[in-house]
Amino acid sequence: MKTNKDKILFETFKLLVNSSYERTTFDEIEKITGLTRGAISYHFGTKENLFMAVIEEYVFKRGSILQIPVRDTEKNILKNFISNFIIHCHEETKRVNNLGITNFNLAYFNIEIQALFYYPNFCSRVLQWLDIEKKVWEDIITGAIENNEIKSNVDSKRLASMFVKLYLGDSYIGIFHKNGQELKELEKDFIHIYDFIKLNA
16 A cells, blocks of 8 residues: 555445445544544545545546557457457456455446446446447457458447447346356357357468
């Protein structure tokens, strides 16, 4: 933990994924951080400001699809991207597991549901995130068409939407599994779609 501010954010995040905004109190945050009310208020002022800072740090700044390496000249640009996307998901899951959180999907579902009510413009921020996700997939798919990796009659925009929705739907199902999303199954589903559209070598 770099600073007291980081510690407050981290410990409050852990409280929120297992509880709720209403139930989380300054007394709890003081106890779990070992800091005084004054120290917490110095950095964030109010509970609302602290909650919004947690959302920024742990929801919007978490690992992005934009961090996945892409080389436009790759022969199998889409297949490699699928593989790297799954690796990226594993890394994100492991990062959250290391915080002591077993079910990545349940934790984020809980905190994002709260953000719907207590974070201004949360819905529009999420929709912006979705547009970015779809655009990355669309660019990869377009590159795969241009590289003759997949069929030329593929609708890149529609297929991009399918990949994103499959991931999000699988993430939701992960809420109900003890250890969250089954990424091996998600990878199989992605590859199954890929096999339908790939060009024969």
